[in-house]
Amino acid sequence: MRINPESVKALAREVFEYELTDDAAASVARILGAMTNGLRQLEVAGGSQPPFGYPTLEAEARRLRQRASQ
Amino acid sequence: MTNQAELLAFDVATLAGKLRHKEISPVELTAAYLERTERLDAKLRCYITVTADDARAAAQRAEREILAGNWRGPFHGIPIALKDLCSTKGIRTTGGSKILAEHVPDFDSTVWARLAAAGAILLGKLNLHEFAAGVTNSNPHWGVCRNPYNLERIPGGSSGGSAVAIVARLAAATIGTDTGGSIRIPAAFCGCVGMKQTWSRVSRYGVLPLADSLDHAGPITRSVIDAALMLQVIAGHDPDDATSSHEPVPDYVAACGREIKGMRVGVIRELRTDLSDAVAASFDAALAKLRELGADLSEVSLPAIDHVPAVVTTITFAEAAEYHQPWIRTRADDYGRDVRRALEAGMLMPAVHYIRAQRARAVMLAQAQSALERCSVLVAPTAAIPAPRIYIGANALMPNGDPVDMVAAILRFTAPFNVTGQPALALPTGLAPDGLPLSMQIIGRPFDEPTVLQVAAAYEAARGALAPPAI
Numbered sequence: 001m002r003i004n005p006e007s008v009k010a011l012a013r014e015v016f017e018y019e020l021t022d023d024a025a026a027s028v029a030r031i032l033g034a035m036t037n038g039l040r041q042l043e044v045a046g047g048s049q050p051p052f053g054y055p056t057l058e059a060e061a062r063r064l065r066q067r068a069s070q
Numbered sequence: 071m072t073n074q075a076e077l078l079a080f081d082v083a084t085l086a087g088k089l090r091h092k093e094i095s096p097v098e099l100t101a102a103y104l105e106r107t108e109r110l111d112a113k114l115r116c117y118i119t120v121t122a123d124d125a126r127a128a129a130q131r132a133e134r135e136i137l138a139g140n141w142r143g144p145f146h147g148i149p150i151a152l153k154d155l156c157s158t159k160g161i162r163t164t165g166g167s168k169i170l171a172e173h174v175p176d177f178d179s180t181v182w183a184r185l186a187a188a189g190a191i192l193l194g195k196l197n198l199h200e201f202a203a204g205v206t207n208s209n210p211h212w213g214v215c216r217n218p219y220n221l222e223r224i225p226g227g228s229s230g231g232s233a234v235a236i237v238a239r240l241a242a243a244t245i246g247t248d249t250g251g252s253i254r255i256p257a258a259f260c261g262c263v264g265m266k267q268t269w270s271r272v273s274r275y276g277v278l279p280l281a282d283s284l285d286h287a288g289p290i291t292r293s294v295i296d297a298a299l300m301l302q303v304i305a306g307h308d309p310d311d312a313t314s315s316h317e318p319v320p321d322y323v324a325a326c327g328r329e330i331k332g333m334r335v336g337v338i339r340e341l342r343t344d345l346s347d348a349v350a351a352s353f354d355a356a357l358a359k360l361r362e363l364g365a366d367l368s369e370v371s372l373p374a375i376d377h378v379p380a381v382v383t384t385i386t387f388a389e390a391a392e393y394h395q396p397w398i399r400t401r402a403d404d405y406g407r408d409v410r411r412a413l414e415a416g417m418l419m420p421a422v423h424y425i426r427a428q429r430a431r432a433v434m435l436a437q438a439q440s441a442l443e444r445c446s447v448l449v450a451p452t453a454a455i456p457a458p459r460i461y462i463g464a465n466a467l468m469p470n471g472d473p474v475d476m477v478a479a480i481l482r483f484t485a486p487f488n489v490t491g492q493p494a495l496a497l498p499t500g501l502a503p504d505g506l507p508l509s510m511q512i513i514g515r516p517f518d519e520p521t522v523l524q525v526a527a528a529y530e531a532a533r534g535a536l537a538p539p540a541i
Contacts, residue, residue: 008418024410024414031415042380042381
């Protein structure tokens with residue numbers, strides 16, 4: 001799918017039931033296009049782990065359980 | 071006898087000694103700040119809420135405790151203010167938005183809880199760019215915040231109110247937050263100290279998020295030692311923030327008095343390009359001052375900095391859009407235009423982009439850490455330009471009226487260290503020929519805030535204080 005105002009309008013409507021104005025769709029398409037181009041150059045990051053650590057996941061689960069039991 | 075102007079000029083380190091030895095009273099100090107705020111804030115618009123009655127009552131309590139010999143520490147009786155992103159029990163917390171205009175939390179953010187326990191007095195809640203999602207602080211809901219050195223210039227943001235309150239002497243110390251530079255940018259444009267410590271060093275519990283994985287809450291202060299004093303209070307693990315670090319908290323204040331002779335300092339090549347003449351001259355002078363202090367300067371290269379705009383924008387927009395999902399779908403018209411556009415773009419950001427951007431962070435940190443194997447700290451300007459002109463909307467203007475390229479001129483310098491999570495402190499390097507403050511960043515190894523503070527304090531002592539603005 002090409003990133004243009006029509007495609008971002010359609011996506012917002014289908015996924016979020018959200019209506020973008022013409023002006024907003026043009027602006028959002030520009031931003032997404034720039035991000036896509038920028039991130040294409042980041043192939044170098046392919047072998048690295050994203051910074052989501054298990055200790056944080058475990059600590060957050062513990063906190064939520066404590067809160068639920070209060 | 072201290073007159074009111076002298077009283078308001080003191081930093082926290084100086085005030086703490088005077089309060090402890092009963093040379094001044096928290097009641098008189100708080101009254102002085104409230105009186106000045108009442109007189110000047112209509113012009114500056116740095117407060118969203120002033121908690122005058124609560125502040126006076128807290129000052130009375132602090133006075134009784136200190137007179138009874140129960141001094142709690144350097145923040146006991148110190149009037150401070152918080153960016154209005156920090157939850158305060160029973161006091162509205164708007165996020166600078168229309169959406170949360172009537173929001174009154176029933177709990178305190180950990181940063182405020184720790185400062186309150188240390189005896190700080192809350193003067194009020196400070197203006198910001200709506201939901202911290204921008205750098206101008208031209209807030210459509212709570213007023214256009216103005217730079218104390220030139221009322222036609224932006225203070226920077228998103229913690230603009232926090233920096234203005236320090237420089238205009240409407241609070242002794244403040245808390246800001248920083249996702250792409252929002253502590254350091256206003257500190258740079260207004261001429262004060264802004265410290266973004268290592269990500270996870272300070273709890274984010276109760277601070278309205280912009281992008282959780284990049285957000286920091288930290289000090290904006292009049293001096294480097296004040297930043298150290300404040301960090302000493304707010305740093306440390308918090309069970310309410312699962313991402314907060316268990317690393318022991320070192321003595322930040324002790325680091326401030328050490329000399330930097332022989333210390334190796336890396337100058338970041340990629341952040342010396344496209345600087346305004348005033349910034350270039352001031353940064354060169356700052357480097358010369360560091361050399362005079364005995365630092366050993368060399369150039370370092372962090373080529374991944376070129377990718378930072380795409381990485382930080384992707385992560386920020388996507389995480390922010392997830393948090394704002396309920397409101398953007400039902401109350402879109404209640405957002406300012408620029409913030410609404412960012413959230414709309416974030417809603418449609420593909421997940422693969424987001425994960426790719428997160429993976430890139432380790433690559434960037436690895437480059438910075440390689441440079442920091444040869445150096446103790448890195449330095450760079452905090453922005454390429456002094457504070458631009460106010461333009462109502464998302465942007466700001468150069469002196470010739472052209473729109474500012476916010477990424478190239480500002481975020482390129484600050485956001486890399488949100489991506490890497492390293493500590494970075496902004497401090498003034500002087501005034502431009504047109505009287506606007508200029509600033510340098512000192513960047514350290516993860517959790518090595520003491521060395522960052524050491525270099526900053528040594529430089530600050532050698533340079534001397536900026537001339538205050540005439541408001």
